[in-house]
Amino acid sequence: MTKVGIIGAGLGGLTSGALLAKAGYKVTILEQHYAVGGAATAFKRKGYTCEVGLHEMDSLYTDKNKKKIFETLGIYDNIDFVQVPEFFRTKMKNLDFVMPENTKDAISELVKTYPQSEKEIKKYFTTIANIANEMGGVIRMKWWQKALFPFLYPNIFKYRAMSTKDALDGIINNEELKMLLNSNIGYYHDFVDTFSFIYHSLGQNSYFTGGGWFIKGGSQQLSNYLSKVITDNGGEVIKSANVTKIFENNGRKIISYTHKKTEKETEADIVISNTSPMQTYKLANVDFEPVKKVVGNSLITVYIGFKNNVKSIYGTRPYSNFYFKEINSVDTYHENLRKDITERGFIFVDYSQIDSDLTTDDKSFGVFCSVDYLKDWENLSDEEYKAKKNKLAEIYFDELEKDYPNIRDHVEFFEVGTARTMKHYLKTENGTAYGFAPTPEQFLKKPIVKSDLINNLYFTGSWVIGGGFSPAINSGGLCYKHIVKDFPLEK
Numbered sequence: 001m002t003k004v005g006i007i008g009a010g011l012g013g014l015t016s017g018a019l020l021a022k023a024g025y026k027v028t029i030l031e032q033h034y035a036v037g038g039a040a041t042a043f044k045r046k047g048y049t050c051e052v053g054l055h056e057m058d059s060l061y062t063d064k065n066k067k068k069i070f071e072t073l074g075i076y077d078n079i080d081f082v083q084v085p086e087f088f089r090t091k092m093k094n095l096d097f098v099m100p101e102n103t104k105d106a107i108s109e110l111v112k113t114y115p116q117s118e119k120e121i122k123k124y125f126t127t128i129a130n131i132a133n134e135m136g137g138v139i140r141m142k143w144w145q146k147a148l149f150p151f152l153y154p155n156i157f158k159y160r161a162m163s164t165k166d167a168l169d170g171i172i173n174n175e176e177l178k179m180l181l182n183s184n185i186g187y188y189h190d191f192v193d194t195f196s197f198i199y200h201s202l203g204q205n206s207y208f209t210g211g212g213w214f215i216k217g218g219s220q221q222l223s224n225y226l227s228k229v230i231t232d233n234g235g236e237v238i239k240s241a242n243v244t245k246i247f248e249n250n251g252r253k254i255i256s257y258t259h260k261k262t263e264k265e266t267e268a269d270i271v272i273s274n275t276s277p278m279q280t281y282k283l284a285n286v287d288f289e290p291v292k293k294v295v296g297n298s299l300i301t302v303y304i305g306f307k308n309n310v311k312s313i314y315g316t317r318p319y320s321n322f323y324f325k326e327i328n329s330v331d332t333y334h335e336n337l338r339k340d341i342t343e344r345g346f347i348f349v350d351y352s353q354i355d356s357d358l359t360t361d362d363k364s365f366g367v368f369c370s371v372d373y374l375k376d377w378e379n380l381s382d383e384e385y386k387a388k389k390n391k392l393a394e395i396y397f398d399e400l401e402k403d404y405p406n407i408r409d410h411v412e413f414f415e416v417g418t419a420r421t422m423k424h425y426l427k428t429e430n431g432t433a434y435g436f437a438p439t440p441e442q443f444l445k446k447p448i449v450k451s452d453l454i455n456n457l458y459f460t461g462s463w464v465i466g467g468g469f470s471p472a473i474n475s476g477g478l479c480y481k482h483i484v485k486d487f488p489l490e491k
């Protein structure tokens with residue numbers, strides 16, 4: 001039986017592991033944390049299930065690749081998903097706008113607010129849809145079609161090297177509108193002028209056409225389910241297992257790991273890594289010069305337990321709320337991002353607005369979240385670190401109070417997870433949750449699934465296609481396809 005050893009139980013590792021175990025491979029997955037899931041986890045505090053990451057996952061049913069994976073693994077039958085009521089709400093300097101989560105309504109609401117820009121708004125939505133439609137063809141493109149690329153895929157050809165800022169400058173005139181369409185850029189990247197417009201189009205079009213979804217009970221449900229598929233199919237999931245070395249002995253791969261303070265080893269024919277190529281090659285003691293050099297940003301999250309149900313006190317309100325203070329354009333957003341973290345815009349996600357099942361009905365859970373960088377939290381003593389985290393949370397609450405008066409009275413507890421926390425739990429460079437930064441230069445480079453430096457080594461997770469639930473899950477599907485092709489099971 002072909003043995004597969006997987007380093008890391010994030011969504012990429014779990015998805016590839018579940019697909020391979022179900023197909024008949026002998027899977028062992030090693031996860032350094034005591035829970036599986038990586039960024040797709042939740043932790044318990046005072047009766048609350050604190051969702052670590054997920055605000056909304058795009059296109060539950062409309063992404064063909066993800067749909068096939070979900071069907072194969074029985075995810076639709078075993079996990080409950082809840083659709084979020086709207087894409088997002090943005091509060092900027094002179095604007096308070098709720099973005100619907102379907103193209104038709106989004107166009108109609110945007111045209112009401114920016115009637116002068118009607119043509120431009122329609123052009124924007126047509127462009128992102130065209131790019132998404134062309135992408136399927138580009139992925140399946142044969143070598144002999146390369147010369148015809150500009151004719152077959154004109155939108156991807158036109159925008160392939162463009163940042164979102166440059167592309168929008170060519171489509172839209174209104175500066176506030178450009179920023180509004182980028183409100184949720186933190187779901188993918190930090191700066192609009194270094195964000196691939198192709199990635200922007202694929203992501204945004206996916207939310208506008210397929211909706212945004214939360215996992216009832218938290219994303220840990222999905223991670224635990226994928227782990228169960230592995231064990232139900234004869235595989236092993238070893239938690240608190242920190243991989244320290246990969247090497248070869250008599251043609252077999254050996255993975256060394258520390259488990260409960262004991263050094264252990266497992267053997268495999270194939271190794272899959274759910275960690276960065278940089279970390280992976282270091283584990284294998286192999287020199288490596290990455291083709292992609294820029295790593296994505298991290299995120300800060302304040303986890304909040306509300307002792308009362310926010311929706312029952314404040315009524316039906318938007319689920320995801322971006323508070324952008326003085327921001328009213330991409331340029332002012334960039335200025336804001338360069339400031340200290342205590343001054344940056346942020347999002348408040350109010351899980352009481354959906355049937356999230358994260359706590360009892362009389363209470364609720366919420367988060368503040370913002371772009372974060374490790375450098376904001378380095379060189380601080382323990383006291384300074386704690387004080388800075390608390391100060392930041394208080395600043396967020398001050399801003400929220402303007403919109404939800406006396407909201408502090410309903411807070412039972414809060415806890416802050418920074419880029420330092422992410423680095424600790426995910427073991428990623430810079431504490432990123434997104435892999436390599438999706439810049440125009442990096443995003444369209446061919447995903448590296450199979451190592452060209454070490455035989456029988458494969459990659460999965462956000463370092464392959466990009467960050468987010470869907471890309472990480474789809475990278476698991478891609479990794480599975482490569483392995484099935486390279487190591488077909490005997491019938």
Ligand SMILES: Cc1cc2nc3c(=O)[nH]c(=O)nc-3n(C[C@H](O)[C@H](O)[C@H](O)COP(=O)(O)OP(=O)(O)OC[C@H]3O[C@@H](n4cnc5c(N)ncnc54)[C@H](O)[C@@H]3O)c2cc1C
Pocket residue numbers: 007008009010011012013030031032033036037038039040052053054055056057058187241242243244274275299300301369422425426427428433434460461462463466467468469470472
């Ligand atoms: C705060 C936050 C909010 C987010 N919100 C959204 C959202 O709303 N929508 C969305 O689509 N995406 C969101 N994301 C992004 C998404 O969660 C991630 O991009 C995705 O889950 C990453 O999956 P991955 O496969 O790359 O694995 P990761 O989550 O990076 O997990 C990798 C795993 O490998 C393990 N590991 C690493 N090194 C070792 C080792 N040496 N030995 C053993 N184990 C090891 C780690 O412990 C970890 O469990 C969010 C992320 C965060 C942090």
